[in-house]
Amino acid sequence: MQNLHIETCPILFKDKAYLELNELIKNEDYSSIFILTDTNTQEHCSKILLQQIKTVKPIEVFEIEAGEKYKHLETCVSLWETLSEMGADRHSLLINLGGGVVTDLGGFVASCFRRGIDFIHVPTSLLGMVDASIGGKNGIGLGALKNQIGIIRNPKMILVDSNYLPTLPANELRSGLAEMVKHGLIYDQGYWNKFLHLDKLTLSDLDALIYESIQIKISVVEQDPTENGIRKILNFGHTLGHAIESYSHTHHQKHLLHGEAIAIGMLMEAYLSYKLTGLTETELLEIKQVIQKYYPTPSFSVDERKKIIDLMKFDKKNKGSQINFVLLKKIGECAIDQQVENELIHEAFDYASKA
Ligand SMILES: NC(=O)c1ccc[n+]([C@@H]2O[C@H](COP(=O)([O-])OP(=O)(O)OC[C@H]3O[C@@H](n4cnc5c(N)ncnc54)[C@H](O)[C@@H]3O)[C@@H](O)[C@H]2O)c1
Ligand SMILES: [Zn+2]
Structure with a gap:
């Protein structure tokens, strides 16, 4: 499958996407790499991604609770604190591995941390692949209002791999x-x-x-x-x-x-x-x-x-x-x-x- 682009953000598919991801990690020389998952994508998807990343840089995997109700500021605050404690800096990378909740929230967390660090979306739900990860919208809810707070910013790349889908309910x-x-x-x-x-x-x-x-x-x-x-x-x-x-x-x-x-x-x-x-x-x-x-x-x-x-x-x-x-x-x-x-x-x- 040919690469696609949205503005300057490449959308890459399957094996080729992992090759490009490794190239990017090498070329950008990130100081550290963080992967954001939720409870389900931690269990079902993180192994697939980790097997594909080739780097000697440290990788930390974070896990949040699954579900829309966690797409809120409290989750962001806790992630910003953890990133700080773990020594994340301006040259760290955040990879968002999950459905629309993880990509929306992770894109927002990365965009605000140290005034914006690089992030990559790896959508693992079908809705994430065809909709939520495409278009640069990242955000969280405020009280009962969905997606009330957010930012438009494209990731460094979007990696689409249907091999994540067999475990999706x-x-x-x-x-x-x-x-x-x-x-x-x-x-x-x-x-x-x-x-x-x-x-x-x-x-x-x-x-x-x-x-x-x-x-x-x-x-x-x-x-x-x-x-x-x-x-x-x-x-x-x-x-x-x-x-x-x-x-x-x-x-x-x-x-x-x-x-x-x-x-x-x-x-x-x-x-x-x-x-x-x-x-x-x-x-x-x-x-x-x-x-x-x-x-x-x-x-x-x-x-x-x-x-x-x-x-x-x-x-x-x-x-x-x-x-x-x-x-x-x-x-x-x-x-x-x-x-x-x-x-x-x-x-x-x-x-x-x-x-
Ligand atoms: N940014 C945008 O333009 C945009 C567009 C549409 C929707 N959205 C947002 O996307 C969210 C909905 O996305 P969603 O439907 O992906 O919801 P979701 O992220 O909650 O994922 C649905 C469920 O599937 C699980 N899951 C995801 N991938 C899995 C896998 N491979 N195997 C097993 N379980 C898996 C998740 O843990 C979750 O329980 C909403 O918050 C919505 O506001 C954003
Ligand atoms: Zn919709």
């Missing part, structure tokens, strides 16, 4: 898959068609799909680094999806991972697109077929639907009180800043809950 794999499906729907009908014809998701199918998904994210991000225009299309499925995700977190029996909620959001927003922005019935049925192949059909009572619609009003991406949707004109092309009546959203809930 199936629901986490499905969660990442939703962002890949989204990339096809918003930007590339040819890529979308591959999901249409895919029977079962195997690891051997994934390499090529991951590669193309990253290409799409790069293309969108590079056209709009300040997030004023086309980058908004990455929010397709997320206006309703985020609200469904938040709602699901307060009701344990319905707990959904990010991508699982986004999949429901995409199907509902596809229905809205059919009603409002020209998506054809055939395209809508295709979308339903693919989403229902991988994700269970949701059911929300009238009361739950109302609560989800209320939650949408708090979405940080809204300007003022207006709720803005990204809808599809057709598969591969979006209409941004669309407003939708509540009644139609209720219809979309009905549509998504039918098998």
Whole structure:
């Protein structure tokens, strides 16, 4: 697989990536190397990475608790203290080995420590590979607000290796898959068609799909680094999806991972697109077929639907009180800043809950 780039940051794949990593470590002559993991990536991924790093420099592996709730300032403070105690300096390197939580937090920790040390992302979740590690956004939550504090800064390199994926739980794999499906729907009908014809998701199918998904994210991000225009299309499925995700977190029996909620959001927003922005019935049925192949059909009572619609009003991406949707004109092309009546959203809930 050819190398990719986002701005000046190389995105490298598999064996070639480890060669380049070792070159970088040699050329930069880092004083020390730190690897950030969480409990799961420490157990399942650190050995794979450590076997590949060839250096006589000291390497320390840090472990944080797994989970979004640890993507907070207290974790950063404890890491900054540990880095200081271990003698990290301006020429140390931090390698973030994990899902989006580890790469988001590790990128932020590295960017602030001694006014910024070099860092590398090694995403180990599917969502991390195709989404969280790409685009230079690093950050943490503040109280209940996700990603409220952060910085845009690209790593020295992003190393993508699907050999980390076999230990990723199936629901986490499905969660990442939703962002890949989204990339096809918003930007590339040819890529979308591959999901249409895919029977079962195997690891051997994934390499090529991951590669193309990253290409799409790069293309969108590079056209709009300040997030004023086309980058908004990455929010397709997320206006309703985020609200469904938040709602699901307060009701344990319905707990959904990010991508699982986004999949429901995409199907509902596809229905809205059919009603409002020209998506054809055939395209809508295709979308339903693919989403229902991988994700269970949701059911929300009238009361739950109302609560989800209320939650949408708090979405940080809204300007003022207006709720803005990204809808599809057709598969591969979006209409941004669309407003939708509540009644139609209720219809979309009905549509998504039918098998
Ligand atoms: N920076 C961005 O542009 C961006 C974009 C999208 C999402 N995000 C962020 O990404 C985070 C979500 O990322 P995520 O879904 O990867 O969550 P995550 O980092 O919590 O990983 C999901 C779970 O999988 C485990 N895991 C990861 N890799 C594994 C492996 N190879 N084997 C076994 N277990 C493994 C983790 O320990 C965790 O329990 C959120 O915090 C979100 O805000 C950031
Ligand atoms: Zn998302």
